[in-house]
Each structure stands twice: as C-alpha cells, then as structure tokens.
Amino acid sequence: xxxxxxxxxxxxxxxxxxxxxxxxxxxxxxxxxxxxxxxxxxxxxxxxxxxxxxxxxxxxxxxxxxxxxxxxxxxxxxxxxxxxxxxxxxxxxxxxxxxxxxxxxxxxxxxxxxxxxxxxxxxxxxxxxxxxxxxxxxxxxxxxxxxxxxxxxxxxxxxxxxxxxxxxxxxxxxxxxxxxxxxxxxxxxxxxxxxxxxxxxxxxxxxxxxxxxxxxxxxxxxxxxxxxxxxxxxxxxxxxxxxxx
Ligand SMILES: [Cu+2]
Ligand SMILES: [Zn+2]
Numbered sequence: 044x045x046x047x048x049x050x051x052x053x054x055x056x057x058x059x060x061x062x063x064x065x066x067x068x069x070x071x072x073x074x075x076x077x078x079x080x081x082x083x084x085x086x087x088x089x090x091x092x093x094x095x096x097x098x099x100x101x102x103x104x105x106x107x108x109x110x111x112x113x114x115x116x117x118x119x120x121x122x123x124x125x126x127x128x129x130x131x132x133x134x135x136x137x138x139x140x141x142x143x144x145x146x147x148x149x150x151x152x153x154x155x156x157x158x159x160x161x162x163x164x165x166x167x168x169x170x171x172x173x174x175x176x177x178x179x180x181x182x183x184x185x186x187x188x189x190x191x192x193x194x195x196x197x198x199x200x201x202x203x204x205x206x207x208x209x210x211x212x213x214x215x216x217x218x219x220x221x222x223x224x225x226x227x228x229x230x231x232x233x234x235x236x237x238x239x240x241x242x243x244x245x246x247x248x249x250x251x252x253x254x255x256x257x258x259x260x261x262x263x264x265x266x267x268x269x270x271x272x273x274x275x276x277x278x279x280x281x282x283x284x285x286x287x288x
Contacts, residue, residue, distance in 0.1 A: 118172030160233035160249035163192020173252035176225035
C-alpha cells in the first residue's frame with residue numbers, strides 16, 4: 044500500500060513538472076484528473092487502514108476485561124446449594140489467549156475434594172434460570188471438550204473455589220466473542236468427553252446447572268483488585284508452608 048501511495052505521488056509530481064513552460068492539452072488534463080482521483084482514493088484507503096489500527100488493532104489499549112456475577116439458578120429449589128461469586132476475564136489483545144479468575148462459594152462442604160465443571164453456554168438468557176442459556180457455546184461445530192468455553196474442572200475446598208486460569212481458548216472480541224453469553228457452574232464433574240455416550244461429547248455429563256451469569260465487558264479495576272488479592276493469598280500460603288516445614 045505504501046508503495047502504491049508513493050507511486051501515485053511520483054506520477055502527480057511528474058505530471059506537474061511536464062506542465063511547466065508548455066500548453067496543457069486536453070489529454071494531459073484528463074490524465075491529471077485521473078491521477079488526482081487515484082491519489083484521493085489511495086489516501087482514503089490508507090487513512091482508513093491506519094485509523095482502524097490506531098482504534099484498537101493491537102496497541103497498548105487493546106486489552107479487554109469482562110466480569111460475570113454468578114448467581115444461583117432461578118430454577119433451582121431452595122434445598123440445592125446456593126452458589127455465588129465472581130468470574131473475571133482479561134484478554135490482552137485480539138487473538139490472544141484469555142485469562143480468568145474464578146471465585147465461587149456456597150458449594151456443599153464435602154470432606155473429599157470434589158470437582159465442579161464450568162462452561163460457557165450459548166445464550167445470555169437467564170429468564171428460566173440457567174436452563175435458558177442453551178447448550179455449550181459451539182461456534183465451530185466441534186465436540187466437547189473442544190468448545191472455546193470448556194474451562195474444565197475446578198477443585199472445591201471447604202465449599203469454595205478460587206482459581207486463576209491462563210491460556211483459555213475463549214475470546215472477548217471478534218466473531219466468536221463470549222460477551223453476552225453465559226458462564227454456567229455445574230453440580231458435577233466434567234468427564235471431558237470420555238463418558239462413552241452422546242451427552243459426554245456435548246456437555247461432559249457435568250450434571251445440574253447450579254449457578255450462572257452473563258459475561259459483560261468492564262473496566263480494568265476488578266481485574267487489578269483480584270490480581271492483587273491473588274498475589275497476597277499466594278504469599279500467605281507460602282508463609283504457612285514455610286512455617287509448617
Ligand atoms: Cu455447562
Ligand atoms: Zn463443551
């Protein structure tokens with residue numbers, strides 16, 4: 044594109060030089076008109092390209108954040124665990140892998156370390172509780188657990204779950220963005236497609252939908268707060284381990 048722009052500028056300059064000291068014929072006048080038109084078109088394209096890049100194509104301001112406030116499914120009866128919490132997402136640039144913080148509580152405090160599945164489901168529709176969020180978000184028509192929002196299993200300790208996960212395949216922008224779709228927390232473990240039945244390749248047989256939320260874009264502050272808390276918790280854990288050793 045730069046080469047084309049330079050070539051046009053050169054042509055305009057040559058045409059202007061040729062004009063000096065001679066009569067301008069109709070033919071050369073038309074040619075100059077065409078060159079001016081071409082120059083204007085190339086400039087428009089160039090400005091559109093550079094403008095689009097400056098508006099969000101990978102610069103330092105391209106980072107996207109999203110938040111999802113998890114609430115118990117409205118279709119659950121009161122006897123079921125009431126899971127609440129927050130899921131935060133960060134994507135440093137379009138096309139980059141997603142990072143997420145998961146902080147949830149309200150699971151039954153089982154003595155053994157249970158695992159719970161978390162996925163992105165197709166619709167951000169909570170009108171019938173988490174049941175109206177549809178199947179797993181599957182823009183490429185592939186099998187579970189290859190869906191972009193198949194976040195896998197999360198260990199629950201003393202009824203709560205707290206985890207940072209990098210390298211996730213989902214996106215906050217582009218044609219396969221998860222913004223406006225739902226994060227669903229399940230009552231069971233994801234069999235990761237190894238269950239040997241049809242449901243396993245659709246949803247991992249992860250069981251009942253306990254809680255869910257709709258992903259929405261947000262500012263950088265919630266992520267910064269969570270990252271700081273994460274660092275402090277890790278430090279406290281290290282100190283506890285050192286004392287115990
Ligand atoms: Cu699910
Ligand atoms: Zn899936």
